[in-house]
Amino acid sequence: MTVIAQDAPVATPIPGVAHATWAGHDDGLQQLSVWRQSVAASAATPPHRHDIDEVVLCLSGRGELHINGQVHAFHAGETLVLPRESMHQIHNSGDEPLEIVGVFGGTPVGTWLPDGSVLPLPWRT
Amino acid sequence: MTVIAQDAPVATPIPGVAHATWAGHDDGLQQLSVWRQSVAASAATPPHRHDIDEVVLCLSGRGELHINGQVHAFHAGETLVLPRESMHQIHNSGDEPLEIVGVFGGTPVGTWLPDGSVLPLPWRT
Numbered sequence: 137m138t139v140i141a142q143d144a145p146v147a148t149p150i151p152g153v154a155h156a157t158w159a160g161h162d163d164g165l166q167q168l169s170v171w172r173q174s175v176a177a178s179a180a181t182p183p184h185r186h187d188i189d190e191v192v193l194c195l196s197g198r199g200e201l202h203i204n205g206q207v208h209a210f211h212a213g214e215t216l217v218l219p220r221e222s223m224h225q226i227h228n229s230g231d232e233p234l235e236i237v238g239v240f241g242g243t244p245v246g247t248w249l250p251d252g253s254v255l256p257l258p259w260r261t
Numbered sequence: 262m263t264v265i266a267q268d269a270p271v272a273t274p275i276p277g278v279a280h281a282t283w284a285g286h287d288d289g290l291q292q293l294s295v296w297r298q299s300v301a302a303s304a305a306t307p308p309h310r311h312d313i314d315e316v317v318l319c320l321s322g323r324g325e326l327h328i329n330g331q332v333h334a335f336h337a338g339e340t341l342v343l344p345r346e347s348m349h350q351i352h353n354s355g356d357e358p359l360e361i362v363g364v365f366g367g368t369p370v371g372t373w374l375p376d377g378s379v380l381p382l383p384w385r386t
Binding site: 137138139140141142158159163164165166167168170188189190191193201203206208209210213214215216217218219220237239240241242243 | 262263264265266267283284288289290291292293295313314315316318326328331333334335338339340341342343344345362364365366367368
């Protein structure tokens with residue numbers, strides 16, 4: 137498909153994390169994935185890393201990025217730069233849903249937990 | 262920088278096309294560039310192609326994507342999938358500015374015109 141509707145995120149098995157894949161390998165791409173996610177108030181992604189570069193666009197809400205042992209506050213209108221292999225975790229630190237777009241410089245997107253095991257993702261990547 | 266403000270697009274030498282680079286090689290990325298652009302009413306990008314996959318998120322407005330000899334109408338809330346080497350041109354077909362985010366599966370972003378010559382871009386890619 138050349139023109140694709142931007143689906144709203146839907147609930148996933150990861151508590152508080154809703155997801156929609158907006159573009160990826162199944163759309164004819166080889167170097168790019170685009171995810172849309174909503175993180176509920178007080179929720180967070182698991183700590184994890186990817187083998188490819190990621191950029192997160194914060195659309196609304198506010199959060200904390202935990203990355204490589206550091207903590208960075210962020211909010212709507214800011215962009216997070218997550219070079220590949222950076223261990224990171226995104227927390228919603230506000231009272232409203234944290235609405236983000238995650239962009240990856242590859243597809244599919246490999247994801248690993250801190251103990252080195254693969255995090256099987258419940259969506260197409 | 263890990264957290265970067267999302268700058269508003271500013272006018273460029275390309276008529277009707279304003280641009281801001283939100284993330285790319287200078288931010289420590291090797292596989293990803295993110296651009297924010299605004300295309301004025303009745304304006305268009307030049308026809309061009311890249312050597313890397315691109316996805317365009319339409320934030321507001323409406324446009325026409327001319328790609329490989331086909332024309333696709335699109336509007337806010339839709340995503341364009343532009344596999345690498347696709348010759349394409351984006352027109353604003355509405356009365357309001359066409360606001361888009363362009364995401365690339367590589368950095369820097371090589372850009373070529375239909376005659377095979379390089380299009381030198383007046384921004385960091």
